[in-house]
Structures are given as structure tokens and as C-alpha cells.
Amino acid sequence: MSPDARLIDSPFDPSEELRRFAEAHRQSGGIASFIGQVRAEEGEAAVLELELSHYPPLTLPGMRALATEAGQRWPLDGMLLLHRTGSLSPGEPIVLVAAAARHRRDAFLAADFAMDHLKSEAWFWKRERTAAGWHWVEPRAADHADKARWENSPPI
Amino acid sequence: MALTLLFLGRLQDAAGGEERTVGYHRDLAALIASLEPELGQALRSDKVRVAVNGVLGVTVLADGDEVAFLPPVSGG
Numbered sequence: 001m002s003p004d005a006r007l008i009d010s011p012f013d014p015s016e017e018l019r020r021f022a023e024a025h026r027q028s029g030g031i032a033s034f035i036g037q038v039r040a041e042e043g044e045a046a047v048l049e050l051e052l053s054h055y056p057p058l059t060l061p062g063m064r065a066l067a068t069e070a071g072q073r074w075p076l077d078g079m080l081l082l083h084r085t086g087s088l089s090p091g092e093p094i095v096l097v098a099a100a101a102r103h104r105r106d107a108f109l110a111a112d113f114a115m116d117h118l119k120s121e122a123w124f125w126k127r128e129r130t131a132a133g134w135h136w137v138e139p140r141a142a143d144h145a146d147k148a149r150w151e152n153s154p155p156i
Numbered sequence: 157m158a159l160t161l162l163f164l165g166r167l168q169d170a171a172g173g174e175e176r177t178v179g180y181h182r183d184l185a186a187l188i189a190s191l192e193p194e195l196g197q198a199l200r201s202d203k204v205r206v207a208v209n210g211v212l213g214v215t216v217l218a219d220g221d222e223v224a225f226l227p228p229v230s231g232g
Binding site: 053055056057058118119120121122123124125126127136137138139140143 | 162164165166169207209210211212224226227228229230231
């Protein structure tokens with residue numbers, strides 16, 4: 001399994017990426033995927049812009065290591081981790097994770113595992129612009145709790 | 157003799173910018189002690205990780221090193 005991990009600095013099309021991923025893994029019985037996108041909301045607190053910064057020496061190598069670890073925990077045919085950087089507008093995709101496997105449960109678990117680790121460990125910093133101005137997005141306790149689920153054995 | 161400092165995330169607010177060049181200091185403690193007290197205090201937090209030329213956990217500095225201060229991540 002050679003994972004495909006990429007940082008992308010302009011808008012991307014998750015459906016086209018998934019189509020190519022499926023085409024590259026025709027032998028797999030199932031592909032599980034997750035798309036994270038910038039919430040498009042109304043009202044005073046609505047996010048108008050999201051800015052994602054990263055630290056190049058660590059961010060992409062960390063994503064590759066995460067995909068490799070997923071491949072060691074479950075029998076995968078392929079793993080796709082795509083993450084935006086730079087300035088994003090409401091509705092734009094931020095992250096696409098997909099896992100291809102012979103059987104569906106391995107694909108579901110690997111994609112879930114990868115998202116929980118991306119949310120809590122990946123080297124990204126976010127700030128949001130609302131009507132009130134820019135503010136930094138703080139780490140969420142729930143993201144760390146989600147990651148902790150995987151520390152012993154995978155959830156069943 | 158100089159060091160390049162990078163401030164990620166909210167630390168760029170404390171530092172007043174994402175990057176600055178400062179004179180050489182032989183280790184992290186001496187470097188941080190040379191900065192403004194409020195910035196130094198923010199950088200000494202247990203939650204701030206430091207990477208030197210992209211490697212975590214280095215404390216001894218060489219001329220020309222890039223020192224990055226990494227606050228807790230926001231999540232992907």
C-alpha cells in the first residue's frame with residue numbers, strides 16, 4: 001500500500017479525486033471516504049473566511065506517517081489524505097480522507113482513525129474571520145477524546 | 157551570526173509577525189531570554205513545541221538555524 005498524501009493550496013474537487021482513487025483501486029471491494037468542509041452559516045457568528053497555515057517540515061511528513069500507520073493497522077489497498085492550506089471560503093472542502101480495502105469494515109475504520117488523528121495531531125493552525133474580525137481556532141477537548149479511542153485497540 | 161525565528165498560529169500575534177531575524181544565541185533558553193518578556197513567557201509554555209531546522213526536540217543552536225515555535229494545533 002503506497003499512501004497518497006498531499007497538501008493543496010487552491011480549491012479542489014473531492015468527487016474527481018474520489019473517482020481517480022476508485023479507478024486506481026479497482027481490486028478493492030470497498031472505499032470509505034470523509035469530506036470536511038467550511039460551514040456555510042447565516043448570522044453574526046458566521047465564518048466568512050477560514051485560513052489554514054502549516055509548518056512544511058512536519059505537516060506533510062506527519063500525514064504520510066499517519067497513512068502508513070493506518071496501513072499497518074488494517075489491510076488496506078490504498079489510503080488518500082488530502083488537506084487544504086491557505087484561504088478558504090464557506091462551503092469549500094478542507095479535507096478528504098479515503099481508504100480502499102478488500103472488505104468494508106477495514107475501510108471504515110481506517111478512514112475514521114485517519115480523521116481522528118488529523119483533527120488532533122496534524123500540524124495545522126486555523127483562524128476564522130467573522131463579522132467581529134479574525135480569531136484563532138483553539139484545540140477542542142472532543143478531538144483529543146476522539147483520538148484516545150484508538151489508543152488500545154480499534155473500536156468495534 | 158543570526159537565527160531565523162518562525163511563529164506559528166496564535167504565537168504570531170504575540171510576536172507581532174510570522175518571522176523575524178535575531179542575533180545568534182547558543183541555545184533555546186538564551187534565545188528566549190533575549191526576547192520581549194511577554195513573548196518569552198508565551199514561548200516557555202509547556203504546550204509550545206520547538207523545531208530547529210524542521211526537527212523537534214533540539215535545544216542547542218548553530219549560526220543560521222531556523223527556529224520554529226509551534227503552539228497547540230487547531231486540528232485539521
